[in-house]
Amino acid sequence: MNKALTQLEEFKEKVDRELRIFFDKRIAEVSDIDDSAKEMMRLLKEYTLRGGKRIRAAMIYYGYNCFKKNKEKELLKAAMCIELVQSFLLIHDDIIDCDDLRRGGLTLHKSYEKKYKDRHFGESMAIIAGDILSTLANQLLVYSGFNGKNKLNAISKLNQVIHKVIYGQALDIITGIKNNVKEKDVLNIHHLKTASYTVEGPLHIGALLAGAKKRDLDILSDYGVRIGKAFQIQDDILGLFGDEKKLGKPIGSDIRQGKKTLLVLRALQNGNKQQKAFIKKCLGNTKIGLKDIERFRQIVKDTDSLTYSQGLARNLIEMAKAKIENAKFRKEAKEFLLGIADYMLERKF
């Protein structure tokens, strides 16, 4: 097995332990407010701990470790901030995408809806539950044991990252209702939604906590943006071809939402008249069945769209690795970043 993956799994255990402690403290804290506050915090704990590879938290951790190895405990706590942000964004995304399932369980608004038998109530509670997580993420950095200037830089980066990913989300929603989406638009969404958010942003947050300078941040950007793009391409591939159980979300949900992923755009570009018509018919069809999803998949293969996306991801990964190989970073962090780059292509969920 990829060594970076072992590192990631060990890291996940550590950060999940901290997350559990963190949420238990919050649950105790809000007990004197009201039962509903306690219920919300419990749901947020379960939702956050239910899944997630903690790749973003690991990027904060190893972003710091490129330069320093100390304050392990403090670093773990700070690294949690991005996992809270991830839950916050997913909770709002789930409402926006009308998804019922996430990470193998009910989405947060559906959990509330199920319990209180009221759809609007469920969505309302999920909106504010997400809002609460974003304040907690900021607080984690404020209270982390690093020097003030570094913390302010990290807080600024965190908010910048959230800001960007949300614009990506806006663009994503808009392209869902637009007809003339171009490959450029999709790559722009990838850039905003994932490239800066999943890898570059968290690496920078960690590096800034260690007091890194612009030149080092630039190297991390060169690496992070490419890895992030490859990550998103792989996500789209898994969304169409992956295993529903491993992914924890229903296969074909991208089709149902009419998402114009790179896979879809290439197929529309290279397909014959019949193939194009079929794809267009499927996009946004919320009732699409398995048989049509299977034909959709076959067209994506037959038009070389799958091969194209896979090739693009591979190139991005190679370029990203080259940037890190020559950098003067600490060995442990460097090995992790190189290993995780390979893992991006191997992952199945």
Next chain:
Amino acid sequence: MNKALTQLEEFKEKVDRELRIFFDKRIAEVSDIDDSAKEMMRLLKEYTLRGGKRIRAAMIYYGYNCFKKNKEKELLKAAMCIELVQSFLLIHDDIIDCDDLRRGGLTLHKSYEKKYKDRHFGESMAIIAGDILSTLANQLLVYSGFNGKNKLNAISKLNQVIHKVIYGQALDIITGIKNNVKEKDVLNIHHLKTASYTVEGPLHIGALLAGAKKRDLDILSDYGVRIGKAFQIQDDILGLFGDEKKLGKPIGSDIRQGKKTLLVLRALQNGNKQQKAFIKKCLGNTKIGLKDIERFRQIVKDTDSLTYSQGLARNLIEMAKAKIENAKFRKEAKEFLLGIADYMLERKF
């Protein structure tokens, strides 16, 4: 006219000018992302500048001014953070409360819905537009020209305040679907939603930027919590008895939403059988007409519920003023805080 009100109006002009500059910069910045990002920022600018007394920003300003008088320009910029938070919370509240109008114009989700003819799209864009404002609010403090430690304290307080007000919102939603709401619950909501958010929180943010110590913060709390409660009671009164045009929101919307305000609870407590039945029938009736609202009002008067609320607000104001009168704060700030306390009872919107 109340002198503090003149101060507030002059302050509003200054902070609105800064808000306009701020949003214009953000609009220019996002122009290279996409037209949809620009459209969102424009809508947020219009929404934020459309109304609002800037009482919260003024509390940051005078909270600082209790202790220091310098860095006027930097202070104005920092003070804007709470107005961005206010827009963010209102935007999410408007979705939750299914309101069409706010500050005399369309709510943000309705603006989007009107333009794109899609309700879910409107709500989706408004959720993330609110999220974006919360990141901008944090950034305003990060980049304000105060010392690092004071800024971190202020950021922490800002997130704490948002955190609290959201729990208040959660409780508010929950009481909307509960039957056995008690006066204690309502006061708890007031405390969370307004007392700490409208006055105490912003005062603390300003005071922390000036490096204030615990003793001074405690005095500001004694004042702020009481003023905030009085503010909320007055809000409920205006919501039922105020002028629709001045308020910029439809009269009776609290009734339509089934909100159990203090006015309602007292009326339910003191009313006779018929009066109670009528009130219960009205609460949550989204189609209630003017004639029934008028009868609802009369019951609130006849049961002495209006008088009770007014008396409670008056007592809170007197206690709040006593706390400030003896404090060793700068004269200008002290006069403002005392004047604004009186204004809380005089205001019509």
